[in-house]
Amino acid sequence: MGGVMGKGESPKGSITETKLETKMVEAMRRRASDGSSMKSFNNIILKFPKIDESLRKCKDIFQQFDEDANGAIDPEELKRCFHKLEINFTEEEIDDLFEACDINEDLGMKFNEFIVLLCLVYLLKEDPTAVHAKSRMGMPNLEATFETLVDAFVFLDKNKDGYVSKSEMIHAINETTSGERSSGRIAMKRFEEMDWDKNGMVNFKEFLFAFTRWVGIDDVEDEEGEENA
Numbered sequence: 001m002g003g004v005m006g007k008g009e010s011p012k013g014s015i016t017e018t019k020l021e022t023k024m025v026e027a028m029r030r031r032a033s034d035g036s037s038m039k040s041f042n043n044i045i046l047k048f049p050k051i052d053e054s055l056r057k058c059k060d061i062f063q064q065f066d067e068d069a070n071g072a073i074d075p076e077e078l079k080r081c082f083h084k085l086e087i088n089f090t091e092e093e094i095d096d097l098f099e100a101c102d103i104n105e106d107l108g109m110k111f112n113e114f115i116v117l118l119c120l121v122y123l124l125k126e127d128p129t130a131v132h133a134k135s136r137m138g139m140p141n142l143e144a145t146f147e148t149l150v151d152a153f154v155f156l157d158k159n160k161d162g163y164v165s166k167s168e169m170i171h172a173i174n175e176t177t178s179g180e181r182s183s184g185r186i187a188m189k190r191f192e193e194m195d196w197d198k199n200g201m202v203n204f205k206e207f208l209f210a211f212t213r214w215v216g217i218d219d220v221e222d223e224e225g226e227e228n229a
């Protein structure tokens, strides 16, 4: 194994850092200083069903803000959504978020894109100078789920630089799956899925998109009837 953790792992240069990504990484580093309540990789896996359930409930919120019911939230709908949720982001910030989460570049937030966007808002909205408020966005249940996702990321990001590197992922896996090679292989495969630009580092946005795929959120495409799980 060539890659020992150290200076060489700095993401600078290998990642085109946008303003938004810089903010995201900074917010994650601040949050990381509070530590993680996760004790193991397994701990995260065990939380999947609950996270899945909570995110699916978010479909109501999505539909509420998809005013013309075309299955996507366009930039104007998003601005009204932020206004309604009292999320005081500037136009530029909203545009940046939209662009960052519009993965298929169709100028609309599909359900999975919207969830990632809201979770990034949750992370970014944290004001370190403010007294800890009960709720940042007025959606306590959903925010608890977002907190779990942030917490999981912080657990994986051992050196607290705001990115999960391949070696951190290996570390997390080795720590917990004593001898279980197959689950380690699966986890590595998942890491590779997360790491879109293949630079060996995964940021929180990539992590979230991967997560929506794992729990199957991205399969939820404007289905008509109710799903009976």
Ligand SMILES: [Ca+2]
Pocket (backbone or CB within 6 Å): 065, 066, 067, 068, 069, 070, 071, 072, 073, 074, 077
């Ligand atoms: Ca719409």
Ligand SMILES: [Ca+2]
Pocket (backbone or CB within 6 Å): 101, 102, 103, 104, 105, 106, 107, 108, 109, 110, 113
């Ligand atoms: Ca889109």
Ligand SMILES: [Ca+2]
Pocket (backbone or CB within 6 Å): 157, 158, 159, 160, 161, 162, 163, 164, 165, 168
């Ligand atoms: Ca890291």
